[in-house]
Amino acid sequence: MGPDDKNKDKAPRAKAADKAAAPKAGKAAAVKAAASKAASAVASKAASAVKAIKASRAAKGPAKAEDILNGAQAIVRFLKERGTPLVFGYPGGAVIPLYDALYDSGLRHILARHEQGAIHAADGFARATGKTGVVFATSGPGATNLVTGLATAHMDSVPLVAITGQVPTTSLGSDSFQEADIYGISIPITKYNYLIKDPADLLPALSEAFHIASTGRPGPVLVDIPKDVQTAALSYFPPKTVPIPGYSPSPKPDPEGVAKLAEAIAVSRRPLLYVGGGAITTGVQADLLKLAEGSDMAVVTSLQAKGAFPDTHPLCLGLPGMHGPKYANIAINEADLIVGLGARFDDRVVGDVRRFAPLARVAHVDVDPAEIGKRVPADLPVEGDLRLALELLLATISPERKPEWRARILDLKAKHPLAVPKAGKDIRPQAAIKALSDKAGDGALFVTDVGQHQMWCAQFLSVSKPRRFLSSGGLGTMGFGLPAAMGAALGHKGGQVYAVVGDGGFQMTLQELATVRQYGIPVKILIINNGCLGMVRQWQEFFNGRRYSETVFGYNPDFAKLAAVYGIPSRRVDKPQDLDGAVSWLVAEKGPALLDAMVAKGENVLPMIPAGKGQTDFYETEG
Template sequence: MKKTGAEILVQSLLAEGVDTIFGYPGGMVLPIYDALYDADLRHILTRHEQGAAHAADGYARASGKPGVCLATSGPGATNLVTGIANAYMDSIPMVAITGQVVTSLLGKDSFQEADITGITLPITKHNYLVKDVQDLAQTLREAFYIARTGRPGPVLIDIPRDVSGGTADYADPGPARLPGYSVNTKPDPEQVARAVRAIEESERPVIYAGGGVINGGAHEELLRLAEILLAPVATTLMGLGGFPGNHPLSVGMLGMHGSKYANYAVSECDLLIGVGVRFDDRVTSKLEAFAPGATIIHIDIDPAEIGKNVGVDIPVVGDVRNSLQKIIECLQPRLESRWRDKIQNWKKEYPIEFVENGRLKPQEVIKEMYNVTRGEVRVVTDVGQHQMWAAHYYTYHRPRTFITSGGLGTMGFGFPAALGVQVACPDETVLCITGDGSFQMNSQELATVVHYNLPVKIGIINNGYLGMVRQWQELFYNRRYSYVEITGPDFVKLAESYGAVGIRVSKKSEVREAMEEAMRVPGPVVIDFPIEREENVLPFVPPGEPINKMLG
């Protein structure tokens, strides 16, 4: 039976288990939108294509399934670029579908033509320009397979209008046929044996866990390994929630904005077990001083990450869950650990804390958010100071409950991502913690959450500055605050103008009441928290310093 390319696209999406698309229509995707009119797929119309990309990203992070976004050619496609790059840096499975001019006009600078496959080549796991409708079904099958297997990532499919509007016989293409693409999920037994020997010989082990633990579904194995070794677990920003933050062995986040006790532990350990991590610069800082006396084990699905930034003594390439299981099978539980006791003393001596002065502090706001919600919500953040306060002062007990932009550090990510998380988790509460600068980058999505009655709760940590940039200008540029003071709208009135509920909090005693009221409201709520304007994120490792040399 013949189908149009657009109908084949819809059929292929359904075959991959897709239930939701985030998108924005335009001329070169009209055949696709016509097919969506009768399709058994939910389409969320965002108010900007960047919002669609971030929403698909958030959906993927919360659900573990590939998120899907759709945009037209030219500016529609290029507006997806930041969201695609964000997903690529954080290894998030996503399929971005773009319209393109008809094949006969390719390369002729046609109206709304952009070489989106060329533009996104460095920021996708793979991409396709489909020139024949006969290839469309197989392309969709391959794209989803690539996006979700191995180290996940975004895949882009560019579809000219004559392909989506053309016809072909449709049949299920069967399994993806990719002879040049293979994923090694099983670790080498000899490397596992070497890792086990190093673990058994260690006295001061530290586990350094990242987003790969969450992507790989290895949180239970991580917990088991830590309890067998009585080893402290330091997580990256992307790894928060992969290990229970309230567990005695948790030392929280490490690196530039990490806790003192996490950074001291890594600096003094004799064995560092990196699990699903990239050893990125925000963690390591001064490379030659990072874990200087430690043997390093690196467990990761992507062999390209092994040794890329830090020399590794024992590489274990494979699926992190499978790899941890193989290692755990060979270990005997430790009954006592003086190293663990030393870590606990550091936690008491160097707590994460702040100085109260009577004005509303962001740390107090985040702590009260946790007290009201007890960690039973999905937290999504933007990027900046509020992101670090959310990392330190809210405790995450389970995976996929802390969702943030890590590698790319994208301001404007949080609110549309929270929209996607809410779509993925309709029966859960989604709390978006954002800054006044970040929120204004995609505040138009208030129209989307109101239109679809998505009950996202948005807390704006409002200091009237681009806070993290201002902090750096304070510390390293003699308080020369160059173009970081920002003015914004009345956020309460802005929320109300879109049809959402707006609340303003001006003192600590009002925070709990505002949060409780927001939780009672069945729809979206915006809470404006005007905070102490020059509050800094501490501890803080200055650039180029070892991670055990912290300010604050």
Template sequence: MKKMTGAEIFVESLHQEGVELIFGYLGAKVISIYDVLYDADIKHIMPHHEQGGIHAADGYARSTGKVGVCITTSGPGATNLVTGLATANMDSVPVVAFTGQVAHSMIGTDGFQEADIKGVTLPITKNNYIVDDVKNLARVIKEAFYIAQTGRPGPVLVDLPQDVLSAETEFNYPAAVSIPGYKPTYQGNLLQIKKAAELINQAHKPVIYAGGGVIISGANEQLRQLAAKAEIPVTTTLTGIGSFDEKNSLSLGMLGMHGTTEANLAMTNADLIIALGARFDDRVTGELDSFAPEARIIHVDIDPAEISKLVKADIPIVGDVKRVLEDLNPLVQEKKHGQWLREIQEWRGLERRRGSGKTGKLLPGEIIEEIDNLTKGEALITTEVGQHQMWAAHHYSFSKPRSFITSGGLGTMGYGFPAAIGVQLGNPGADVFCLAGDGSFQMNIQELATVAKNKLPIKIIIFNNQYLGMVRQWQELFFDKRYSATCLRRQEGCPPRCSGPGENCPEMIPDFVQVAKGYGIKGKRVSRPEEIRPALQEALDINEAYLLDFIIEEEENVFPMVPAGGSLDDMILRQDIEH
């Protein structure tokens, strides 16, 4: 059998895994891989920052269900992946990241561009490797892909020393993987499932709490069947959005810190919560001691470490959500909960999510609702992190899984725009919208070059309020409008203390339309309500990237809002502030 170099084995292993696309940034320690890629039929996309590359791989993975793949060189190339790895880890996204490394003889010598990336990323990856011998390279790659996409998915890092890539050995790709101690449980315990069915059949005020695990397992149809059969309302987490059609009358929308009144009050007053692929994080539960005080808890999750970690489960079920629901649904009785649903319906009208406008500038809810109308809820939406992220969750009617791509657990500013690149490449015929704040968009603004050079028809929607809006909202509500370091227009000559926008505020920096133009991307600034629909339609009508800079109300806020440390029924509503 002909011998192959480590670099050749690397590329052939990607072929064996069915990899069609990788995001990578070249450097000296991976130059041998790129020499082999030169003749390979794997599509390679070069981002303009390594963080952009891993976020793009993440967006590709979330929107397609496939493993996202990225590669960088050693040292700073590798460390620039850290935020992306942590983002994928928190949201259970299957990403395999490959990093170059100095030769084994140089490890530990503080050689040029050496970094212990295995040690750095140990807490923020599902697993990671440094390949010790070229003979083990194929096995390690096989294991990395297997671990990333089985059980609870997550990122895996493989560090590739330079001498391993240049060494030669015979290539033999493993047919299967056997890792002692790693045996994910997919089938739920039938006795526990029967107990869960009994609780559901007895409940008077049940609520289904659906997380990102429903989407990962492909259980959206089984979720719909359960909700319809037993007439159970459904609330979702931020990363669970899309698992249940929000046009369905049983949908409560998102719950938690910025959840809907009906979702938060239903959870507070429920007598049974059916948690599916969700982890009871602090943004969902609020103050734990007052969370769902009367409810029994059924908790289904493939990761046993999540069950009863924060909220004690009365019926714990370890397993894949889809498989568990396939066993559970036949045992659940058809039932009506008319009185419970009428009670919930009264809560739906308690708050007003859209502002009335203070200065005549644009309201973000109107913009997103117009996007919803024009795309008929069929677009794939990515977001950065902040107010616009919550506005998207409230005002776009998501009806299918893998259509809302956002950083949930880590809350990564700079995620949404490069993620949109991965989404568009993974779904070439789809309308892809990146919703961004003017602050977060600038964190990876250089990826405009990636969009332009690859002719990706992403629609970039900037909600421009000249603030780091979510933090400014906290400062307004809890810190007496002491806007410290949140105004993006602040510059030399501004008064030492700022309590809000005024007539003498400096011009905004930058002019996003002109920046886009510099990359060869069309754009338009929109400042009047009557311009919203025509501008969006113009963007949709052309099969190329388009940037729309919407000038919105500076002090428009996201409501409802549960204060930090508060309980879900202790919400601040818009009318509490404006009247």
């Protein structure tokens, strides 16, 4: 960016102010006029604008004041200048101008086979890299197909910007072809959203959108852009700073609160860290190690935090809550201090609030004040950025080892190990996942779908680095696995990407096999195939008198053959003695590959604490 940026910043704001002062009717007329003018002049203008971009690129200088683009070109140029490595999407009528601008822009675009696939891929890319994912979709059905992906990203605080086309402003609100109020629809499932009615608002909104998506507690932002705004001519002046009054994304934690927390840890005899997704977002694994080791704190990691603290560490107790190992939940039950770090005390973790950690004081550090005290009252609240809070805490604390507690943790782990059940005549699903964990190697990144296999992955995959275990935790979105792995594979450097999916979730988004094949995305798919919706089946077995209502598939295709039709190397394995070889084959494959593992049907995820029960109310199976 050059020295004349300051002036550039001021210009559009002054312009916007003039416009705001003009009467509304005049504004509408101006938009209309701009739209029709743009329609006739767009071709020549686009051509000259492209020339202008090329010229400025050749000169390697910043944007020139005379750069007139249409809205769509401005979007693409904005994304390129931000350094967006790639976008995912699916074209349609209301984004034809956007895709036209994309055509020879050099911005990499991955054409999914369904908008849901595109947004989960953008989500997977964001989770794997920490960068903001970007997805394009058209109006109406294109936009509504993003809904599940937006809600997924919102629940798990993933930075995402969704750009949707919309019918022209002149047709808004008249039930036009492919019109849906995605602005209204997406309010509860985005961090923020925009409907751009005035081309002058486009670039400021995009700047804001990326700022909001990626700062503080991240989340998805949707920008809905009518077709005539995409074709309207505008001057390219993206604002450099985006002052949003009242938005302070990463506040400094109150030193007094941190001092109290340090004191609480010092006097605690059985402290436990409950680490959440915020630890991944803020990249604090080194500080976590220091803190935990310094004071012998037990560590449980939520599903989103798996990898923030090494699974192999003696102090690591893995997943807390419903399907966590017994030792994690017993430790929570015995702890006298629980320190939540960027975690939201989810109902699957906490169970019965009144019986959660009955002996413990609860400390909660979170960048989102609304999370503190939302479900579990916090005795020691610390609002603010987790990285800053940990830095301050480590500077304040006088670490004191707690050998008795450490011994108790090691004892609990030895007494209640998570073990793969013995082999029967069918492959045990846990064994398949354990085999993958053992063979996948250091650089591996795992993406799961949702259901039983997801919990077995949490239990049996050993992950020791952040951003190496991606899973739809909050929303529990079946169909997330394959497309998210696709996005992750396009972002993950230095290792293989595995999608571990069930046969149910796989069939919700398997159209993306075509995308995987087209771009040669090196995703290794392991299907834990039990021919049923295992988690719901399990609940029906335990709580509904084995009335397996609609949870057993009457038909499944041969997924290995299906993959072969897509041109993806594939195998099916159904004998325990062949499992090792098959998993080795999957790991050794260079490009995309699929292994369909036929596993025992009636296997259940244990241990289990039924919903709403106390921390040690483990469900006991008969026999």
